[in-house]
Amino acid sequence: MRQLFSLLLLSLVALCFAPHASAADYHEQLVLRPLPLSALLASFNFRSNTTLSAFEAHNFRFFPRSLGQILQHAGTRELHLRFSLGRWDAESWGARPWEGAREGGTGVELWAWLEADTDEEADRKWRTLTNALSGLFCASLNFIDGTRTTRPVMSFQPEGNHPNSTMTNMHLLYGVLPHEVVCTENLTPFLKLLPCKGKAGIATLLDGHKLFDASWQSMAIDVRPVCPPGGECVLEMEQTIDMVLDIERSKRPRGNPIPRPPPAHELKCDTSKPYHSGDTCFPADYNANQDWSLSQIFGRTMKGTCPLTDPNVPPVCLQVPNSRGVYITGGATEKKNLDLVSRCYEIAPDTPEFEMVLPRPESNEESGQAAVVVQEVVKPETPLLYAERSFTGHGQEHGGVQTILRNPSPDTEVEFIYMETLPWFMRIYLHTIEARIEGQAGASKQDPLIQEVYYRPAVDRARGTQLEVRMRIPPASTVFLTYDFEKSILRYTEYPPDANRGFDVAAAVITILNPNPNPNATSPRFAAYNLRTTSLLCSLPTPDFSMPYNVIIFTSTAIALAFGGMFNIIVRRFVAANEGPEMTLTAVKERLRKRFGGFLQKYRGKADEKKSE
Amino acid sequence: MSARRSLDIGALGGTSSSKATTDAAIAENVAPHAVIDETSGARKQPPPEKASDVRRRTYVILSFWLIVLLLGLPIWWRTTTIHRANLPLDEMLDWADGKACRPVFPLRISIQANSLQEQEAQNLLRLTQHALDDLNDFSGHHLRLQLSPPAAEESHHGDDGAALTIRLIPGESTTSTLDPYAPILDITYPPNSIPSPTSSSSSLATYVAGQLRSTFAEEQAIISFLLSNNSIPSEHRPQGLTPEAAESLSKRTTRSLKYAPTYHLTFSLFASGPLPSSWDIEAAIDEFMKPVLNVLTPIHNFTIDTQVQLYANPGVQSQILSKEDLSSFINAAEWPLSPSIGGAPTINFIVFVGNQTILTAPRETSETEGGLSTSQSWLVPQWGTVYLLSLPSDTAHVSAATLRQPLLTFTSHLLSLTGTPQSGSLPLRLSTLARIRSADLLLRASSTLGSLARLALALPSISIPGSVADGVSKTMTHLRLACETLGGPEGLAHARIAEAEAERAFFEKSMVGQLYFPDEHKLAVYLPLLGPVGVPLLMGLLNEIKAWRKRRRERAERGAEKKKE
Incomplete structure (x- = not known):
């Protein structure tokens, strides 16, 4: 049932977007979706097209020239770039936006299909691409070197329409920088790529202070060729920003950001509790009173619309039940959608400012709190799979990784590809890889959970481990995927600054395959849903960094001791104690007397003379 | 315990035992009561050392020093030395100083005079050349006239050897027009102005020379400006560049x-x-x-x-x-x-x-x-x-x-x-541009070579990889070729390669890598090792030298005593 629904939804989405792609060159849309627990998901989507002929003639209109040149220079056919921060809380927020296709693991993630005849040429182009993008987006993408680059086999499929002639010599390269801190300097170039910059339209709501203060955010850039049937091929660039804002946090005034407990009379209490009285209070669930306005949560109002945008696509949509009232500024019109849980706003082109206020729902005490909760926020969709990953193991040498994968569906099994790219200093023992269902001891023989493993071992200092596992999880069960690894010791110069913090290990990428493959078709199955685990922090044995000098001093001392002793033994002559030169205290005194005795005697002689006188 | 200590002391003083004995002897002379006070009893003289032992010790010390000098030092030298490829420094500096190449732009100008007799034309050409040589004060920029055969008229566009073609056409008066689409200068002349074979001057020749000079004046000024900005010896430099002209030219060159x-x-x-x-x-x-x-x-x-x-x-x-x-x-x-x-x-x-x-x-x-x-x-x-x-x-x-x-x-x-000159017809301006650019590139490559040579001389600790030497030799080959073919299209190509190679050699990445390796660093690394090892070695050597001198003196004394006897 669920598969059918998602399939329907997918085709619906495809149907909805296909005409737009060819009809207009640019459109943008903001979808606001209140989530449980006082969170709000804001999905910004900007899509600009350029015909392939104009792109090849270097005539750029909506497509940014700076990025276009890089793609041409590096022979890139399709590009996906992600900047992410934070963790998507699937337990309370449900399924990810865009079916997880527009997000990346923590840090920066880049994968691209490059056109090249040989692997070496692809590597060279990849280096060009990462270096150029690094300059464009002010990110350390140039650090994606051979050790951080992999060539995934099963996990990624091209999204665009590529002619078969180019498909044969397209190389997929994937690089990830889990340590990269995404910040404002990455947002500014991102906004510069938009035709309306950040000056008009929904992009005016994007503010670095709010975006990077979000509980979770992901900026994505996707470039792919799209050939609509019967139309001219276009190169489509999609820029997406998804962010989950904590409403309480966003509403704090910027000048006074320290959270303070609200005074007693402002406390919202759950009156349904039996112990509720004047002096006891159980705080009510936050989502019971989600009320906000655009300027409160984004810090500013929307400055009109971008005049270049496709007029058929409403710029702002809100996903709340139709029963809730929303106030908007004049010049905008509300259109409720048929699904009863979303509505969109058309904004007249000459509106200088657009503001939207979602007031607190009319709390009718008699109907009870629970009823309000259900009405108020659209219930989040359950994701197809939950995944958590953590470290096990002990000591400075023995490590282990455990991934807990849970299939929440009561009746459908989930088939997916689990991909890990590990740094070379985590040497995994592939024979220890094991998947077991919770409650069962060991893997069952007749129906193995692990269907297929693609493993490319690491080469020290040259490339990382690549592990792709195709798995199948039966309905309503939890699977533990574990493997062990050994931590290796790095060379002195290989440690980064602040090595004691640990080494970030990139998120595992889980690509859930479409559940009903055509059995006789050889074409690859589309990914139905993507998710990424959190990144891990692996602590390696860290040396004391004054080590080289200690080593120099220590070895020098050892050599000096050994050498000095040996040399003296060989060279010196050994005699009996009473035959050697006197070196006792008396002898020293004697020497002194011998040297200074003359003075002393003179002095004494003088004294004697005086006496005799 | 005490015995061992004294043994150690004895060992320490072993090599200087001779000195100790003399000391003891002096002590006995000066203060005999001190020896009596000694608790350990009377000090004995150590038994005389065998000559073989003394020799062996000498060998030991010498062999240590030989190992240090013959093995240690070369190894240290080889491992710490910086690879410096051989650069032809003198030649490079010669290029930078303009001694290696004298930039000369021989411009061939063909004269078409279809209506003139061969003899007359030759004569006119000789006179014009003469007038030109008189006018020209800048030897680097030289205009050479030649007579093109009359049949070549149709194919003058394909004549790439000549920078300019002068067409002499009989007419009413002396006028000149520059063809806007081709490098052709049309000069009309009245029929009576053809010089007679015997005359030594002609107004037409002077006129032609003047026209040519004014056509190439800007190019000449730019090239002489370029040369004057580089360290070309002053005898190759033109003198007639006024400060104002130089200023406007420098403005133009900075703009391009x-x-x-x-x-x-x-x-x-x-x-x-x-x-x-x-x-x-x-x-x-x-x-x-x-x-x-x-x-x-x-x-x-x-x-x-x-x-x-x-x-x-x-x-x-x-x-x-x-x-x-x-x-x-x-x-x-x-x-x-x-x-x-x-x-x-x-x-x-x-x-x-x-x-x-x-x-x-x-x-x-x-x-x-x-x-x-x-x-x-x-x-x-x-x-x-x-x-x-x-x-x-x-x-x-x-x-x-x-x-x-x-x-x-x-x-x-x-x-x-792009630095195109401002006067003249477009084809002339472009051919001038090619010449200016090749001169510019030539000078720039030369000065880069000079900078590289000076850098190599000034920083003895900089490493010079082999690729730099390759680049330098390639640059010099192409510079030589460019210098020979200056003014032609291949001159530009060679100058282009020379400049690119020179830049690549100069900006070689591995040269800057370990530029700074301070002496304090070296001291901190060497001192802990050399101190404890070097001091025993040195002391051993000094003591041995002292003992050897003493032995020689004793032998000399003994020899003298024997003589006395």
Whole structure:
């Protein structure tokens, strides 16, 4: 049932977007979706097209020239770039936006299909691409070197329409920088790529202070060729920003950001509790009173619309039940959608400012709190799979990784590809890889959970481990995927600054395959849903960094001791104690007397003379 | 315990036992009671050392020192030495000083005189050459006349050897016209001005020489300016460059971009608001700019890209721009004008849609800007051009016709950005450009070589990898070839390669890597090792030398005693 629904939804989405792609060159849309627990998901989507002929003639209109040149220079056919921060809380927020296709693991993630005849040429182009993008987006993408680059086999499929002639010599390269801190300097170039910059339209709501203060955010850039049937091929660039804002946090005034407990009379209490009285209070669930306005949560109002945008696509949509009232500024019109849980706003082109206020729902005490909760926020969709990953193991040498994968569906099994790219200093023992269902001891023989493993071992200092596992999880069960690894010791110069913090290990990428493959078709199955685990922090044995000098001093001392002793033994002559030169205290005194005795005697002689006188 | 200690002490003093014995002897003489006080009883003399032991000790110390000197030092030397490839430093400095090459531009000028007798033509040519040589004070730039056979008239376009063709046509009076599309100078002459075979001067010859000189005056000035800016010995330099001329030339050279085989041209439409968002730039470029680009193709290649940028605020908001505002008008922080990737430099042509105008006092434009700045556009040296285009506020699309004036401005600015001379017909200007560029590249490559040589001399601790030496030798080969073929098309090609190789050699990455390796560092590494090891070695050697001298003295004394006996 669920598969059918998602399939329907997918085709619906495809149907909805296909005409737009060819009809207009640019459109943008903001979808606001209140989530449980006082969170709000804001999905910004900007899509600009350029015909392939104009792109090849270097005539750029909506497509940014700076990025276009890089793609041409590096022979890139399709590009996906992600900047992410934070963790998507699937337990309370449900399924990810865009079916997880527009997000990346923590840090920066880049994968691209490059056109090249040989692997070496692809590597060279990849280096060009990462270096150029690094300059464009002010990110350390140039650090994606051979050790951080992999060539995934099963996990990624091209999204665009590529002619078969180019498909044969397209190389997929994937690089990830889990340590990269995404910040404002990455947002500014991102906004510069938009035709309306950040000056008009929904992009005016994007503010670095709010975006990077979000509980979770992901900026994505996707470039792919799209050939609509019967139309001219276009190169489509999609820029997406998804962010989950904590409403309480966003509403704090910027000048006074320290959270303070609200005074007693402002406390919202759950009156349904039996112990509720004047002096006891159980705080009510936050989502019971989600009320906000655009300027409160984004810090500013929307400055009109971008005049270049496709007029058929409403710029702002809100996903709340139709029963809730929303106030908007004049010049905008509300259109409720048929699904009863979303509505969109058309904004007249000459509106200088657009503001939207979602007031607190009319709390009718008699109907009870629970009823309000259900009405108020659209219930989040359950994701197809939950995944958590953590470290096990002990000591400075023995490590282990455990991934807990849970299939929440009561009746459908989930088939997916689990991909890990590990740094070379985590040497995994592939024979220890094991998947077991919770409650069962060991893997069952007749129906193995692990269907297929693609493993490319690491080469020290040259490339990382690549592990792709195709798995199948039966309905309503939890699977533990574990493997062990050994931590290796790095060379002195290989440690980064602040090595004691640990080494970030990139998120595992889980690509859930479409559940009903055509059995006789050889074409690859589309990914139905993507998710990424959190990144891990692996602590390696860290040396004391004054080590080289200690080593120099220590070895020098050892050599000096050994050498000095040996040399003296060989060279010196050994005699009996009473035959050697006197070196006792008396002898020293004697020497002194011998040297200074003359003075002393003179002095004494003088004294004697005086006496005799 | 005490016995062992004294043994140690004995061992320590072992080599200097002879000194100790003499000390003890003196002590006995001076203070005999001190020895009596000794608790351990009377000190004995150590038994005399065997001669073989003494010899062995000498060998030990010598062999240690031999190992240190013959094995240790060379190993240390080899492992710590910096690889320095051999560079022909003297030759490089010669190039930089202009001693290796004397830039000479022999320009061949063919004269077509179909209506003249062979004899007459030869005579005229000789006289003209004579007049030219008299006029010319700059030996580097030399005009050579030659007579082209009359049959070659039809194929004069294919005659690539000559820089200019003079067509002598009989006419009413002496006039000259420069063909605007081909390197041809038409000179008409009255029939009576043909010099007789015996005359030693002719007004026609003088006239032709004067015309030629004025045609090539600018090229000559530029080349002599280039040479004077480099360290070319003064005897090759022309003298007749006035300070004003030099100043205007230096202005022009700073304005033009460094030579590159390829330039990226970026055409950008900037608008401060949302409109206009499209333009017919492709058609406009094809119509107004392509012809000039095609003509420039032998010297430069061009790649073109265009972009539209909306909501772009200029750096200066005021309605009327003064001259000072122009430098901050380009909002470098916000406008995406990043240079194109790839090695070639980018020339930016910006059309800014807005109603701003430039305030130009009439005096200012004519003098300080050299007439380049109109009230609509200005040229940014080595960067590009900005053109202010004012359009009705609701224009959504800029047509090719509207872009005519901006593109014509850009075209003329492109010529001055590439360093094309300003006078003469276009083909002449371009051939002059090729010569100027090859001279420029030649000088630049030479001076890079000189800098590299000086760097290698000034920093003895810098490593010089083999690739640098390769680059230098390649540069010098091509420089030599370029110097021989200067003025021709292959001269430009060689100079281009030489310059690229010289730059690559100079900016070799591995040269800068370990440039700084301070002495304190070395001390900190060597001292802990050399101190404890070196001191016993040194002391051993000193003691041994002392003992050896004593032995010799004793032997001498003994010899003297024997003699006495």
